[in-house]
Amino acid sequence: MEVIAKYYVETDLSIEKAAEAIAAEQSTGTWTEVEREKLTSDLAARVVRAEGNFAYIAFPEELFEPGNIPQYLSVVAGNLFGLGDLKKVRLLDVIFPQTLVLAHKGPRFGIKEARKILGVFDRPLVGTIIKPKVGLSPEETAVVAGQAVRGGLDLIKDDETLTDQSFCPIDERVVAVMAELSKVEDETGKKAFYAVNVTCGAEEILDRAEDVIGCGANMVMVDVLTAGFSALEVLSRGVKVPIHVHRTMHGAFTRDRHHGISMVPISRLVRMAGGTNLHTGSYLGKMAGDMEENDQCRDALRDDWYGLRPVFPVASGGVHPGNVRPNLEGYGNDCIVQAGGGVHGHPWGTTGGARAMVQAVEAWKAGSSAEEYAKSHKELDAALKFWSS
Numbered sequence: 001m002e003v004i005a006k007y008y009v010e011t012d013l014s015i016e017k018a019a020e021a022i023a024a025e026q027s028t029g030t031w032t033e034v035e036r037e038k039l040t041s042d043l044a045a046r047v048v049r050a051e052g053n054f055a056y057i058a059f060p061e062e063l064f065e066p067g068n069i070p071q072y073l074s075v076v077a078g079n080l081f082g083l084g085d086l087k088k089v090r091l092l093d094v095i096f097p098q099t100l101v102l103a104h105k106g107p108r109f110g111i112k113e114a115r116k117i118l119g120v121f122d123r124p125l126v127g128t129i130i131k132p133k134v135g136l137s138p139e140e141t142a143v144v145a146g147q148a149v150r151g152g153l154d155l156i157k158d159d160e161t162l163t164d165q166s167f168c169p170i171d172e173r174v175v176a177v178m179a180e181l182s183k184v185e186d187e188t189g190k191k192a193f194y195a196v197n198v199t200c201g202a203e204e205i206l207d208r209a210e211d212v213i214g215c216g217a218n219m220v221m222v223d224v225l226t227a228g229f230s231a232l233e234v235l236s237r238g239v240k241v242p243i244h245v246h247r248t249m250h251g252a253f254t255r256d257r258h259h260g261i262s263m264v265p266i267s268r269l270v271r272m273a274g275g276t277n278l279h280t281g282s283y284l285g286k287m288a289g290d291m292e293e294n295d296q297c298r299d300a301l302r303d304d305w306y307g308l309r310p311v312f313p314v315a316s317g318g319v320h321p322g323n324v325r326p327n328l329e330g331y332g333n334d335c336i337v338q339a340g341g342g343v344h345g346h347p348w349g350t351t352g353g354a355r356a357m358v359q360a361v362e363a364w365k366a367g368s369s370a371e372e373y374a375k376s377h378k379e380l381d382a383a384l385k386f387w388s389s
């Protein structure tokens, strides 16, 4: 079997020569002929197709160490980006054979399992990011979380830069937030996840996750691109809670459509490594994105794939009740739509913003425009007026 990688390439060489250069550099070759290369020909990658600006390279499966995602990336997304003969090159997708996919357990908690915990089956999940993103005390964080769940939200998450800083020790934050969420559940029956950001060094991340779960956490979060895919996989194999995967730093290599790495292979690797939710970009928000790529990420996360559990795509970044609809039209029911400023910046505060987000999702489910639905839902009406001004 082979691993097939698809690249976009800009070069002054012929596309065939450029494809051959990628195949050689990423398998058995280098810049000049080496006598003993003949001994390794069974591991040589080959050019499957090269035309226009696209190159398809087939790598022998034996080149890959099963279970070693860092090594997979060193092959398909390694030195090639530095080859002088390539002016621009972008890794668009990677198709792994079943044996390599199943060298990974995938999500312990997929969409179905996460929904079962919440008791929410028939609509997108709605979440928020605690804002301000840093600086609140554990108690202040808990107040915001409680207000959000009272407004009907299913998921509260730490922001990507909040971990265990002196101003908000992680254990104290988890204890305070989970106590507040439990109080809200007792009063309202509403269950919610609190995704605690356990991002830290590889030697410590599992201990940190186990520690916060011991404090009552029902979900952990990891910044997969700064912590690493191995950190995610250690978590998914080690802890028995769903994992929210943030992609901060992705913009360094995903946003240039002609150079870097698409979110599509990242999505496949996050599913293999066991994430439950993955930020894959909003269809209309503040972050630069590509709708077609969002679709491809959605499908990579949710389509049948050798039995690996499906993963929630997360629409986030500049989302507010007035732009929920295009995100749900893109991702459909099995997604998470979340807003930070779009909840806490509501004129009536966090609970009002949460209710407005929930109402925007209800409007989509009912096939109604947000404007029409707002006529009978005051928090949504206030949000539309506030953010349209």
Ligand code: CAP
Pocket: 129, 133, 159, 160, 247, 248, 279, 280, 281, 282, 286, 287, 314, 315, 316, 317, 318, 319, 338, 339, 340, 341, 342
């Ligand atoms: C959103 C967010 C998320 C972005 C990341 C932020 O806040 O918390 O990190 O969603 O982008 O810090 O920007 P707002 P992406 O809702 O206030 O924008 O989801 O594209 O990875």
Ligand code: MG
Pocket: 129, 133, 159, 160, 161
């Ligand atoms: Mg953030």
